[in-house]
Amino acid sequence: MYFQHVYDKSLAQASYFIGCQKAGVAAVIDPKRDVDTYIEIAKANNMKITHILETHIHADFLAGSRELAKLTGADMYLSDEGGQGWEYEFPHIGLKDGDQMKLGNLVIDVMHTPGHTPESISFLLTDTPAINKPVMLFTGDFVFVGDIGRPDLLEKAAGMIGTQDIGAKQMYQSIKKFEALPDYIQVWPGHGAGSACGKALGSVPSSTVGYEKIRNWAFQFEKDEKGFADYLLEDQPEPPKYFAMMKKLNKVDRKLLTEVPKLKSLSAEELKANLAKGMKLIDARDKAEFAAGFIPGSINIQGNNSFGTWAGWFLKYDEPFMLLADENQLDDLTRKLMRIGLDNIEGYISGTSVFEETGGTLQRANNISLEETKNLIHNNNVQVVDLRGAAEFKAGHIAKADNVFVGTLAENLDKISKDRKVIIHCQGGDRASIGYSILARNGFTNVSNFSGSINEWVGAGEDLVS
Known part of the structure; x- marks a missing residue:
């Protein structure tokens, strides 16, 4: 058996390439949208991709199953569980609980494991030349290392009222299926630490059934179904705004993007004209x-591993936008954007000089130090705005601070004072820079950015309240 774990750090998303070397055939589970990765793996190992599998209709990334099928001719094997409203709306081979697929000498059995979503399935793999027992379980967003999939995304991100309580009950039952599996089976989940699909995901890529049964919080509730559901639903992180669109695009027929686009370099005149039209510049x-x-x-959305996630908060799918980035970043940033379906990139500029050529004047951020922050708080009537998530704020914050999550800041500008000085901060400064740029874009001139944020505050021995 050939096995390769493909991990996208930007979305903390795992996909898997599994092949039978004797038969020269391979399957890909939950592929990302820039599918050249899998085609290169297949070519390097003299294999043909014949099977493409998905564990569920994803909300956090745009699956590349259809792109990969178009380029390779492979069949798509997708869940037909979940009932009305949970059907994939394009041609595929449907899978139900108990179904079995053969990939050369490999056998893949289907388990229906609802909870995160009603149609979620997991794949149990047996490598028959080695042993006639299952050895790997690909869980998607069902069981993670140290956590399980959240059932509240459909309600919070897609507005499907009432689904989180139903999902929690389904998850409790699915956990019982997992517990019945042999302890030695390897667990390969769909996400790792940093994903918004859970609240306590581990950073190691895989686990075992036995380890999760003794270490994962979800298996410690025994017969207490209500306690399980309550703990599962509380303090989950805010689901990114783009999740609702991903759920839709992964279900319906859509335009395919079979290669990574090459971006257009914008002239000073094009930049000026686009800005005059109100086009966003990231x-x-x-x-x-x-x-x-x-x-x-x-x-300002820094081009790090969180770039795609934050872009999904602030960009609309029907609007073109521009990038400001070094040319050596463009391929990486374009991949991160296409992985969540943000394809309307008008073009890029490589620096601010292009803007200055048009006679434009740059602005500077009003970043302030810890001492300046303390003095303003103690001696002036200022508003302190904590831009972190609700669970982070609840765990400990600066006294009298207001909590406005940065992802929803543009919709909550009325909560930011225009009459007083305003100090914004987050945990380490990245989100505060996003927030400052959002407020500056909307005409706020009374804002100071405590860029050191909570990390510097706590590091200096200052108190937090909860």
Whole structure:
């Protein structure tokens, strides 16, 4: 058997390439949308991709199953569980609980494991030349290392009222299926630490059934179904805004993108005209470089592993947008955007000089130090705005601070004072830079950014309240 774990750090998303070397055939489980990765693996190992599998209708990334099928001719094997409203709306081979697929000498059995979503399935793999017993379980968003999939996404992200309580009950029953499996089976989940699909995902890539039964919190409730459901639903992180669109695009027929686009370099005149039309410019530079001089109206989303997630909060799927990034970043950033279906990139500029050529003047961020922050809080009537998530705020925050999550800041501008000085912060400064750019774009001139944020506050021995 050939096995390769393909991990996208930007979305903490795992996909899997599994092959039978004797038969020269392979399957890909939960492929990302830039599918050249899998085609290169197949070519390097003299294999043909014949099977494409999905564990469920994903909400956190745009699956590349259809792109991969178009390029390879492979069949798509997708869940037909979940009932009305949970059907994939394009041709595929449907899978039900108990179904079995053969991939050369490999056998893949289907388990219906609802809870995260009603149609979720897991794949149990047997490598028959080695042993006639299952050895691997691909769980998707069912069981993670140290956590399980959240059932509240459909309600919070897609507005499907009442589904989280039903999902919690289904998850409790699915957990019983998992517990009945042999302890030695390896567990390969769909996500790792940093994913918004759970609240306590581990950072190691895989586990075993036995380890999860003794270590994962979900298996400690025994017969207490209500306690299990209550703990599962509380303090989950805010689901990114783009999740609802992913759920839709992964279900319906859509336009395919079979290669990574090459971006157009924008002239000074094109940039000026686009900005005049109100087109958004995403500045992917480091936050310190952005603070030193930025194009008015631009939004600072640093080109790190969180780039795609934050872009999904602030960009709409029906609007074109521009990038400011070094040319050597473009392929990586374009991949991160296409993985969540943000394809309307009008073009890019490689620096602010293009804007200055048009006679434009850069703005500077008003970043302040810890001492300046303390003095303003103690001696002035200022508003302190904590841009972190609700669970982070609840765990400990600066006294009298208001909590406005940065992802929803643009919809909650009325909660930011225009009459007083405002100090914003987050945990380490990245989200505060996003927040500052959002407020500056919307005309706020009374904002100071405590860029050191909570990490510096606590590191200096300052108190938090909860």
